[in-house]
Amino acid sequence: MDQQVKKKKATIYDLSVLSGSSPSTVSAVLNGTWRKRRIKESTAQTILGLAELHQYTTNLQARGLRRSRSGLVGLMLPVHDNRYFSSMAQTFEGHVRSRGQCPVVVSASRDPQEERRTAETLISYSIDQLFIVGATDPDGVHEVCEAAGLRHINIDLPGAKAHSVISDNYEGARMLTEAIIRRFGNDDPLRPDQLFLFGGRNDHASRERIAAFHATKKALLGADPEDGVQSSGYSPDITLRAFEAFYQRHGKLPRALFINSSINMEGLLRFMAGRPAEMFSELVVGCYDYDPFGSFLPFPVIMVRQNVEAMITKAFELIDGPPTVPQTFLIAPELIQPRSALKGPLDTLKDIA
Amino acid sequence: MDQQVKKKKATIYDLSVLSGSSPSTVSAVLNGTWRKRRIKESTAQTILGLAELHQYTTNLQARGLRRSRSGLVGLMLPVHDNRYFSSMAQTFEGHVRSRGQCPVVVSASRDPQEERRTAETLISYSIDQLFIVGATDPDGVHEVCEAAGLRHINIDLPGAKAHSVISDNYEGARMLTEAIIRRFGNDDPLRPDQLFLFGGRNDHASRERIAAFHATKKALLGADPEDGVQSSGYSPDITLRAFEAFYQRHGKLPRALFINSSINMEGLLRFMAGRPAEMFSELVVGCYDYDPFGSFLPFPVIMVRQNVEAMITKAFELIDGPPTVPQTFLIAPELIQPRSALKGPLDTLKDIA
DNA sequence: TGCACTTGCACAATCGATGGTGCAAGAACT
DNA sequence: AGTTCTTGCACCATCGATTGTGCAAGTGCA
Numbered sequence: 001m002d003q004q005v006k007k008k009k010a011t012i013y014d015l016s017v018l019s020g021s022s023p024s025t026v027s028a029v030l031n032g033t034w035r036k037r038r039i040k041e042s043t044a045q046t047i048l049g050l051a052e053l054h055q056y057t058t059n060l061q062a063r064g065l066r067r068s069r070s071g072l073v074g075l076m077l078p079v080h081d082n083r084y085f086s087s088m089a090q091t092f093e094g095h096v097r098s099r100g101q102c103p104v105v106v107s108a109s110r111d112p113q114e115e116r117r118t119a120e121t122l123i124s125y126s127i128d129q130l131f132i133v134g135a136t137d138p139d140g141v142h143e144v145c146e147a148a149g150l151r152h153i154n155i156d157l158p159g160a161k162a163h164s165v166i167s168d169n170y171e172g173a174r175m176l177t178e179a180i181i182r183r184f185g186n187d188d189p190l191r192p193d194q195l196f197l198f199g200g201r202n203d204h205a206s207r208e209r210i211a212a213f214h215a216t217k218k219a220l221l222g223a224d225p226e227d228g229v230q231s232s233g234y235s236p237d238i239t240l241r242a243f244e245a246f247y248q249r250h251g252k253l254p255r256a257l258f259i260n261s262s263i264n265m266e267g268l269l270r271f272m273a274g275r276p277a278e279m280f281s282e283l284v285v286g287c288y289d290y291d292p293f294g295s296f297l298p299f300p301v302i303m304v305r306q307n308v309e310a311m312i313t314k315a316f317e318l319i320d321g322p323p324t325v326p327q328t329f330l331i332a333p334e335l336i337q338p339r340s341a342l343k344g345p346l347d348t349l350k351d352i353a
Numbered sequence: 354m355d356q357q358v359k360k361k362k363a364t365i366y367d368l369s370v371l372s373g374s375s376p377s378t379v380s381a382v383l384n385g386t387w388r389k390r391r392i393k394e395s396t397a398q399t400i401l402g403l404a405e406l407h408q409y410t411t412n413l414q415a416r417g418l419r420r421s422r423s424g425l426v427g428l429m430l431p432v433h434d435n436r437y438f439s440s441m442a443q444t445f446e447g448h449v450r451s452r453g454q455c456p457v458v459v460s461a462s463r464d465p466q467e468e469r470r471t472a473e474t475l476i477s478y479s480i481d482q483l484f485i486v487g488a489t490d491p492d493g494v495h496e497v498c499e500a501a502g503l504r505h506i507n508i509d510l511p512g513a514k515a516h517s518v519i520s521d522n523y524e525g526a527r528m529l530t531e532a533i534i535r536r537f538g539n540d541d542p543l544r545p546d547q548l549f550l551f552g553g554r555n556d557h558a559s560r561e562r563i564a565a566f567h568a569t570k571k572a573l574l575g576a577d578p579e580d581g582v583q584s585s586g587y588s589p590d591i592t593l594r595a596f597e598a599f600y601q602r603h604g605k606l607p608r609a610l611f612i613n614s615s616i617n618m619e620g621l622l623r624f625m626a627g628r629p630a631e632m633f634s635e636l637v638v639g640c641y642d643y644d645p646f647g648s649f650l651p652f653p654v655i656m657v658r659q660n661v662e663a664m665i666t667k668a669f670e671l672i673d674g675p676p677t678v679p680q681t682f683l684i685a686p687e688l689i690q691p692r693s694a695l696k697g698p699l700d701t702l703k704d705i706a
Numbered sequence: 707t708g709c710a711c712t713t714g715c716a717c718a719a720t721c722g723a724t725g726g727t728g729c730a731a732g733a734a735c736t
Numbered sequence: 737a738g739t740t741c742t743t744g745c746a747c748c749a750t751c752g753a754t755t756g757t758g759c760a761a762g763t764g765c766a
Binding site for chain 1 (some may be wrong): 438
Binding site for chain 2 (some may be wrong): 752753754
């Protein structure tokens, strides 16, 4: 009967019996340390043959328990459903796999409590390293990791207590603001009260971007009215409401927009839905994020692409390196002109038609 | 010194000593089975207090080893970097968390070998269930799961040997094709040789969609030339080349396009990049996938949104239900008119400004 | 007082792999 | 032949939690 075939998954003990060797010998052969343990070549071959035959696979929980690490490497994202973060996941996976470890990607919803709980859960599985992306409370997560002796690193949003690899938000926002302004010709240049920033929150990235936004406006346009920033967090709906409020107050949208992230950009889309396309035909938008579809909207959208590959690479370098005092590393982002469809992490996969 | 503070993470044995109870009692208290084991309320409180005090957390590898399951639930995606799949991940996470388990999301690059290897790795960690999304070789993965006695289910692309929950691709493609055709008025209706399908591959979804495409063209336009389908897999670059080849041959793009997925749509974007926007002003596109940014391109893009929430819900229902003969369940997708910015899984998160 | 229950917990085996240590048999050498 | 190495492996404790079982002390009742 099929029920009898319900294989219990061969263990080293099974192979031990079958091969006539001890479990420890079998273990050594199967995990590759057998030469160091002076196991005879022929013994090894016998065991490897049996393993193959019986489809042996290591029980990684048992190994993890013994070694007190698991081979799992964690990536904690704010959310999955976003091109920036999902390309982060994609890139991360590639790196982890190429080191023979197993990537575990989870999201924590930008909720400090959830972030800590998530870290704790991962720690309970004895993950080997944790990459903390865009955490609302990086230092809170740090405490949890620290207490468990877990190597970790911040990405995208910096913490004070562990290394951080982040985008050069100031420079990126400076470039973006400048590009928005320069987009307008000299005959009808942009006025300071025509450029607004939507999105942003009280996090490091937003603060830097807002600072650069202000500074660049002042430098290039000579002035910068007080009310130029409409904070609306990282929520499409709140951003939508901010646009609606603005529209109610002014009877129109600004001439130009600096939008803090693709998530806020979705708020603009929601505002656009149901309104005539002509309403947006003169609009110029800068968005601090890159999304290929966002780049081809019916008005110019200048985007900033953060260098995910470089960030992840640097993060691995640091997390593997010797511990030093926490430092923040800036990775230069790239200004992307409207109507650009760039390659992404998927392009490294082999093309299959 | 800090080095001495390197806490070894309290175990039930530590708490056992501290509380004067046996490890098994501590274990029972901490995992909630203590009433069943007739542990005194006061004993339990003492232990819980100590656990709190010493920041005890269960070593889930040890538990997993003993129980031979881990509390991990796997989601295997083709890729992360895509709104369809990442919204799948987002939705999945919500469901898994609400059951007190830990989601593990990994991708397998649409590579049959990678798919099996990935499943094997996850199995080695004793995951409790596996959700297989868009697998190139679902039945291959099935074998691996079957051998390990792992509950699993196919999503998006069906397999023959396990339950499958998929989008009603035929009906979706029928709606989409019809919507594309109806988009053209009666004075200058679309001709059969003006509507082409790009993308698709030899998988179940593509076959269904292509069949519906053909049938609907024939039904509504009376004819359907042979060469109406340009297979280009799931790769932006191959799709780009398909567009270039088409353009070379015909000196123009088709009047209307059925694009098989957002990934192929990115191929169109790549084709658009660097070419004048006017070239696309008359184009009408239907895309079998939904991406909010894709919905606002400078030409009408009719999209199909697959009901991710319903698919995941159904999948959980099935995977938890009693085993029966493998069956495929169709979930109705939704036709999305151009310029629609819909809510997604992120909107369930609490908005933070 | 005697017997049957109930209460409250301890004991010990177990999950599967790892790695330090010990030791017999054979080789090499004097 | 006696001593010292080397080879090749087995033994066993261990990682931390779970769980079936056993049993002493206490309770209730005739």
